Amino acid sequence: MSATILDKIKAYKLEEVAADKARVPLSAVEEAARAADPVRPFGAALRVAQTTGYGLIAEVKKASPSKGLIRADFEPATLAQAYEAGGATCLSVLTDTPSFQGDKSYLVAARQATSLPALRKDFMYDTYQVAEARSLHADCILIIMASVSDAQAAELEDAAFAWGMDALIEVHDREELDRALALKSPLIGVNNRNLKTFETTLETTRELSKHVPTDRMLISESGLFTPADLADMASCGARSFLIGESLMRQADVTAATRTLLADPVAA
């Protein structure tokens, strides 16, 4: 079987982490994490937003392996402020460089420029990365079930909780969802994009929504473009969304964010 993009990302990420560990020892990262800004509640902010409207995790995303360059004029702090002014609930900031042209400094800049809680969007395998996320002031980490074992997922989640952060558990099929439900985090992100083939369809949220218990928060991720898409997902029980590309392609990010959130279907 040929290696998927996810296999390739995992291979270089493990090398990156090994190099980071050699350069900055865990004790130093932990010290920086302890000195970081207090955690801003991530899941709780979404829960509040969902009661009257939609929860939006707005993604600061320059490029992706499937779409190439998404936004040339890219200034993380300015974009984060535009999202906040448009009514976003939380931020997601890509810190992976080889595939997404992200950077750790973008997370710091975006979060610092706003009062929004921020997700470190990266491929996490090692609790070193979790401490590092907190040292960058992250309020939540992503755990991609397609890319980690059950034991690894539990270890990453425990580490996030120990630092006071939330964990967004990302799934793409029924098997990953069942594994995610064995974890503690209430935040379940259904990625409409298959990270192995890049195929994107909202059918993924429609199908998996039937199997997400009501005590978990269903967050629909990727491939969302219009208010009609959001209404469609809301009819399946997803009232929070992770959106990057469709907003990043707009000249006026604040206006585009406002338009997307303007007319939520009744809760």
Ligand SMILES: O=P(O)(O)OC[C@@H](O)[C@@H](O)c1c[nH]c2ccccc12
């Ligand atoms: O740009 P989109 O289609 O709106 O998608 C945003 C977000 O869901 C997507 O960037 C994403 C979801 N899961 C990921 C895991 C790694 C990297 C990126 C992602």
